[in-house]
Amino acid sequence: QVQLVQSGAEVKKPGASVKVSCKASGYTFTSYYMHWVRQAPGQGLEWMGIINPSDGSTNYAQKLQGRVTMTRDTSTSTVYMELSSLRSEDTAVYYCARDDSSGYYGYWGQGTLVTVSS
Amino acid sequence: DIQMTQSPSSLSASVGDRVTITCQASQDIDNYLNWYQQKPGKAPKLLIYDASNLETGVPSRFSGSGSGTDFTFTISSLQPEDIATYYCQQYDNLPPTFGGGTKVEIK
Numbered sequence: 001q002v003q004l005v006q007s008g009a010e011v012k013k014p015g016a017s018v019k020v021s022c023k024a025s026g027y028t029f030t031s032y033y034m035h036w037v038r039q040a041p042g043q044g045l046e047w048m049g050i051i052n053p054s055d056g057s058t059n060y061a062q063k064l065q066g067r068v069t070m071t072r073d074t075s076t077s078t079v080y081m082e083l084s085s086l087r088s089e090d091t092a093v094y095y096c097a098r099d100d101s102s103g104y105y106g107y108w109g110q111g112t113l114v115t116v117s118s
Numbered sequence: 119d120i121q122m123t124q125s126p127s128s129l130s131a132s133v134g135d136r137v138t139i140t141c142q143a144s145q146d147i148d149n150y151l152n153w154y155q156q157k158p159g160k161a162p163k164l165l166i167y168d169a170s171n172l173e174t175g176v177p178s179r180f181s182g183s184g185s186g187t188d189f190t191f192t193i194s195s196l197q198p199e200d201i202a203t204y205y206c207q208q209y210d211n212l213p214p215t216f217g218g219g220t221k222v223e224i225k
Contacts, residue, residue, distance in 0.1 A: 045162065
């Protein structure tokens with residue numbers, strides 16, 4: 001069965017970076033794009049970007065350009081999302097979500113809470 | 119970016135009631151509209167894709183309709199387990215954008 005398993009919660013200081021992983025299993029890793037979506041406490045869903053696991057190409061949300069980097073490791077079927085220059089507004093639960101071909105997310109990771117606090 | 123206006127932001131209904139949520143896109147998105155259910159502390163769950171297609175395993179009391187700019191999500195008979203926040207999402211073009219969410223509670 002398809003599973004997306006994310007890394008554990010992180011606490012970071014302002015200005016630091018965080019790298020969240022999402023390990024995929026149960027399907028052909030390179031056949032489906034992966035998105036990252038975040039949700040600040042009590043808020044809605046915000047799209048962060050997309051990565052093509054086949055060739056590593058990416059497209060990022062404009063507001064995060066320059067701070068976010070998405071990568072993948074095909075040998076371990078894992079995608080990564082790194083966010084730098086963290087600020088308090090980046091405190092959120094970060095999700096990876098598989099794009100099931102029509103831009104809908106049929107499978108999600110369990111979420112990773114990133115807390116940015118001094 | 120395409121803006122998605124979802125309403126209401128919250129509603130309270132009785133078990134067995136018909137519940138309707140609307141989502142309006144700021145421009146024509148054809149039928150590239152999806153609906154998700156999110157329960158507290160959990161990841162969103164896909165219910166409806168491409169405006170009206172029921173995801174496998176989702177109860178038939180959930181349905182969606184619409185195309186272009188105006189979309190509707192319906193729960194035909196509200197059940198206690200349907201207490202959640204519901205989000206619409208467009209994917210006509212990047213970036214994908216979500217509605218603000220509708221929190222559904224039991225009266």
